[in-house]
Amino acid sequence: MSIYNYLVEKPNGEILSMETYRNKIMLIMNTASQCQFTYQYEDMQKLYEKYQQKGLEILSFPCDQFGNQNPEDGETTKTQCKLQYGVSYPIFDKVEVNGVKAHSLFNYLKHEVDCPEFEKHSMQQKLLFNHIQENYPDYLIGRNIRWNFTKFLVDSTGKVIKRFEPDTSMLDIEKAIEELL
Template sequence: MSIYQFDVKKANGESISLSNYKGKTLLIVNTASQCRFTPQFQDLQKLYEKYQPNGLEILGFPCNQFGEQEPGSNEEAVSFCQLNYGVTFPIFAKMDVNGPHAHPLFQYLKQQAPFQGFDETNSMAKLLKLMILDKAPEWLAGDEIKWNFTKFLIDANDRVIRRYEPHETPLDFENDIAELLAPKTL
């Protein structure tokens, strides 16, 4: 299987193949405009501006499965990101990332980068786990996406490198991105 085999929908409903991103390093994020982690858009945009010229593409996929934190239309989700955070990377149509209607892209990503558990030494991770236990305990099972702003890093050779949980901010793993984009010397 390959990430490039999947088609997704743009906010306007037009279908696009992820094969359009062949040879790029990708950061795929499920997003929401009314989430505790929504301010991560600011750091995602900083990374995009810094590394997009070197081959990074960030792809945002709004999701309303977690506390109904993306209640608006696709167009409203895009507009929110642009107006509030200056987002210039693509924000696609809303989609499910868990459950029986989960988009095949996220089913694949979860298989390639399974959930590694919560870091109980991290206070944000502990709070996130308690929140999920209270609001959506069904998401705690297995490799399901735990909440909005779960991020997947894919290298230019189509390998899913790592899954970052919602409490992990984009700047926390900037070095992982920089390393993938660094020219390799012999």
């Protein structure tokens, strides 16, 4: 199976094939409108503006699985992101990323690359780990997505190259993108 075999849904209900992004570098992420990492919408927009003309696509999938931090529907989320953060990259309809209702695209992404060890060097990392361990311990098992703003980097041939956790430095993400461009 290839990433190009998957279908995704826009907030307006339109179905889009991932084939649309063939020959593009993709950064695919699950997001939330009311999360401690929501500021990353702005960071992602800056990356998009800098690299879109060189072949980068950023694809955002709102998800309400982590602390109910995206209670709005996909259309409302898309509108909020445009107004609050100037987001112009595609925002799709809400999905689940773990469990039996997980979107097939995210099941694919999760199983294509290893899940990095959960680092606990900073206070933010420790607090996030403790919160997940206390409230969502299953998300720490295997290749599950642990929290909002987990990102997957896909090269222009459709190969999933790397997984970035929510607290990964934007500089590290940008460096990995530049290596593919």
